[in-house]
Amino acid sequence: MSEIKDTIRTIPNFPIDGIMFRDVTTLYSNPNAMKEVVNLTANFWENEGLTCVAGIEARGFVTGSLIANYLSLPFIPIRKKGKLPHQTISQDYDLEYGKATLEIHIDALNKSDNVLIVDDLIATGGTAIASVELIKRLEANVQGCSFIIDLPELGGRKKLENIGIKVQTLCAFEGH
Amino acid sequence: MSEIKDTIRTIPNFPIDGIMFRDVTTLYSNPNAMKEVVNLTANFWENEGLTCVAGIEARGFVTGSLIANYLSLPFIPIRKKGKLPHQTISQDYDLEYGKATLEIHIDALNKSDNVLIVDDLIATGGTAIASVELIKRLEANVQGCSFIIDLPELGGRKKLENIGIKVQTLCAFEGH
Numbered sequence: 001m002s003e004i005k006d007t008i009r010t011i012p013n014f015p016i017d018g019i020m021f022r023d024v025t026t027l028y029s030n031p032n033a034m035k036e037v038v039n040l041t042a043n044f045w046e047n048e049g050l051t052c053v054a055g056i057e058a059r060g061f062v063t064g065s066l067i068a069n070y071l072s073l074p075f076i077p078i079r080k081k082g083k084l085p086h087q088t089i090s091q092d093y094d095l096e097y098g099k100a101t102l103e104i105h106i107d108a109l110n111k112s113d114n115v116l117i118v119d120d121l122i123a124t125g126g127t128a129i130a131s132v133e134l135i136k137r138l139e140a141n142v143q144g145c146s147f148i149i150d151l152p153e154l155g156g157r158k159k160l161e162n163i164g165i166k167v168q169t170l171c172a173f174e175g176h
Numbered sequence: 177m178s179e180i181k182d183t184i185r186t187i188p189n190f191p192i193d194g195i196m197f198r199d200v201t202t203l204y205s206n207p208n209a210m211k212e213v214v215n216l217t218a219n220f221w222e223n224e225g226l227t228c229v230a231g232i233e234a235r236g237f238v239t240g241s242l243i244a245n246y247l248s249l250p251f252i253p254i255r256k257k258g259k260l261p262h263q264t265i266s267q268d269y270d271l272e273y274g275k276a277t278l279e280i281h282i283d284a285l286n287k288s289d290n291v292l293i294v295d296d297l298i299a300t301g302g303t304a305i306a307s308v309e310l311i312k313r314l315e316a317n318v319q320g321c322s323f324i325i326d327l328p329e330l331g332g333r334k335k336l337e338n339i340g341i342k343v344q345t346l347c348a349f350e351g352h
Contacts (some may be wrong), residue, residue, distance in 0.1 A: 004177035011261040021261045025254070028241070029228070029250035052205070052246060058259070059241055061237040065204070069214070075238065083234070085187040085197045105201060 005171035007033045028136035055080045056119040093130035104134045121149040125156025136170035181347035183209045218246045232295040240294035252284045269306035280310045289316035297325040299300025
């Protein structure tokens, strides 16, 4: 656990003043720590009857695809507006700094699916909750959410748990 | 090879009229075909002395991270403007439809690195050549480029080969 956290770099004042940005690119460049992320995540969820892994653009694509591949499951991309070429449903949400829209292909999931949502970080939870909504609107089940980093002071993890979503995080940082 | 191509869906008139968009999300949802992509790519490059794999945002993150993980190498993200939190260098380029800027962290690579660039598709080559430039500006060596899909009529592969870059593609589609 601590090895993963130790590989994450903090960049002060990005993208705006006062934010301590947790930079996972230094984790991505450490193959052993990345294998640890995949192993810890796959082991945590392997008896949960997952049928697929959904990754949130863009950093959720990195770990989401690795976890899907490790578990031999389909990888489902949740993307920013206008990026998915087939018919989509979309969901607006508030970011920690701004507003945005996420989309998923309408034929990406169905009611027999048990989905693990993967992203790098849970902050206020806006992105994750929008992803939960997209998956529920396709009548699939959200089995849980997995993040490398928790920012507990921002409350996103609690918001997810309050709507009945199981959450795994691999490390936590104080502050924003 | 044909199994991979067969999993790719074509969406007519996306993102603009007249474009036949090759949709890899249907490949992503096929775990066996994804393992085939990773195996074919890793086997092709395994004796080339790679020190890391760079993936181009966003679809290059999916296969790039898988190939890096398989080869136990660092994964280096090449991102759109404004996304990387640490100090970057940037490179403008022309897209098949539009203009954009790519960035890489200045400390992501050094002159001892042999880099494989990964993306889902090579069309006109603008994105790939911008990525080659970024890597060369960090004094690292571009060992080659690997793409799932070649669109040979758009000439990107030839442009890369003309500047001395070795290219692997796993399947090809006629037309745009």
